[in-house]
Amino acid sequence: MAATPQKPAAATPRRKVSRHRGEGQWAAGHHTPLNGNEQFKKDDDGLNVRTRIETIYSKRGFDSIDPNDLRGRMRWWGLYTQRRPGIDGGKTAVLEPEELDDEYFMLRVRIDGGRLTTRQLRVIGEISQEFARGTADITDRQNVQYHWIRIEDVPEIWNRLEAVGLSTTEACGDTPRVVIGSPVAGIAEDEIIDGSSAIDEIHRRYIGSKEFSNLPRKFKTAISGSPLLDVAHEINDVAFVGVHHPEHGPGFDLWVGGGLSTNPKIGVRLGAWVPLAEVPDVWAGVIGIFRDYGYRRLRTRARLKFLVADWGAEKFRQVLEDEYLGRELVDGPAPEQPVQQWRDHIGVHRQKDGRFYVGFAPRVGRVDGATLTKIADLAEAHGSGRVRTTVEQKMIVLDVEEDKVESLVEGLEALDLTARPSSFRRGTMACTGIEFCKLAIVETKQRGSQLIDELERRLPDFGEPITINLNGCPNACARIQVADIGLKGQLVVNDKGEQVEGYQVHLGGALGLEAGFGRKVRGLKVTSEELPDYVERVLKRFQAEREDGERFATWAARASEEALS
Secondary structure (H helix, E strand, C coil): CCCCCCCCCCCCCCCCCCCCCCCCCHHHCCCCCCCHHHHHHHHCCHHHHHHHHHHHHHHHCHHHCCHHHHCCHHHHHCEEEEECCCCCHHHCCCCCHHHHEEEEEEEEEECHHHEEEHHHHHHHHHHHHHHCCCECEECCCCCEEEEEECHHHHHHHHHHHHHCCCECCCCCCCCEEEEEECCCCCCECCCCCCCHHHHHHHHHHHCCCCCCCCCCCCEEEEEECCCCCCCCHHHCCEEEEEEEECCCEEEEEEEECCECCCCCECCEEEEEEECHHHHHHHHHHHHHHHHHHCCCCCHHHCCHHHHHHHHCHHHHHHHHHHHHHCCCCEECCCCCCCCCCCCCCCEEEEECCCCEEEEEECECCECEHHHHHHHHHHHHHHCCCEEEECCCCCEEEEEECHHHHHHHHHHHHHCCCECCCCHHHHHEEECCCCCCCCCCCCCCHHHHHHHHHHHHHHCCCCCCCCCEEEECCCCCCCCHHHCCEEEEEEEEECCCCCEEEEEEEEECCECCCCCECCEEEEEEEEECCCHHHHHHHHHHHHHHHCCCCCCHHHHHHHCCHHHHC
16 A cells, blocks of 8 residues: 655744843943933933033023933933823823923932031022922932922022032932931931941942943932931842941941832842941942943833842852952841831930930921921021931931920921821821822822821820821832831722722831831722721721730731721
């Protein structure tokens, strides 16, 4: 029998071979810009835009600004366009940038370590009143933010700030942002080590230098020798945390790779102890790794936390030692857990020199220029002329003699700046929100202030530490994932079927004490109108169900979804 002829095998389709471009890491030879941001940075360093602002844009006005400067390089000098009034949250993601832009700017003043003199504070307040319609919000990174700034006024604002030792240099952009530090560095009785000199040296060597003015994205730094762990070190790109080494004495434990936004990660310890004098060099090594090995292909992966997650702590430390420091780091201990949940330095506290510092709470960081000048007056009358901002949107007056403490507290109370706040006033933070931010979907500052009032009225005896953080969008500028009650702004549907402002709820996040992210209860969203009712309900359940000494975060982790709804 003749064999049946076989059909020829079908040809395998040829796959299109595309050249792998990697993640845009310079150290791997990937220097071709992979997105628009990388292109405009390659075209011209962001620091160079200052000359154009001073010589062209401030003289010819808003319409003369090049788009790549307007929405890109001007950030290197602390300038963002603010949201055009009247645009609701439903249009945030659908309008083009030029449709969202107002012809006014947010301008951020960087305050490294949160350290200010009363002279500097008074200048900040005067600029607010003259050029910013009174705006001057305190941020959760110790900065001050103005709004309603005209491009025509920017050179004069810079002149006034720089005359008193302040600047907006690299307050925004793909740069080393403000270096946050303990607001009671050098004065606290329980301080492990004062990191102020390291902050000063980093600022002197590197801020405004083109060595690190083109990073994959922003780079956040925290340095604190306080045992309270008062700078949110777990969510910074690099952090130096005060510790006692059993052989070498006080120094810093090194952390890298923290950050929040839409992909939150807690930083990791490298297990290395760093003496104070070596902090600037080690900082330069870490940021150098980010510059050279950081991912530049996708903006969504262009933070150090993604590189650290891929490499792991062991490899990151090895590269740091071998390629950037040229020496091994000393192994060291982890920081001890803080003994209290509040880390904001609110209230009256004795300094190591016998004087006192007084921390007080504005409402959700919202102050104004006139109030800042009055704070400067009070600080000069009662202290030595030194004030501080904190990472909790609070402020501190230093160096107060004992017999002047009560007078200062009363003066602050008269300005609605209480040093003896309720848990709700003390623990509520809010980002800028839809009032000025082009990314926001909902209102935050006013909502947070109203929530404080409602909770104080409804729960006047509530005395437990509680953090309530409101954010206008998913980007977590107000640290929603690490709050006891984190509120992420979004549009929700109310019981009438209408789309209204509201929040997705995160519960039980924490920093310092068993740091971790809050849980999201399935389907749990509240409208802005329902928010006071919801928070009141959850806090009453916490009070009813908590065990002795149990924190809200611990209870929220074990509570039923019904109890959290």
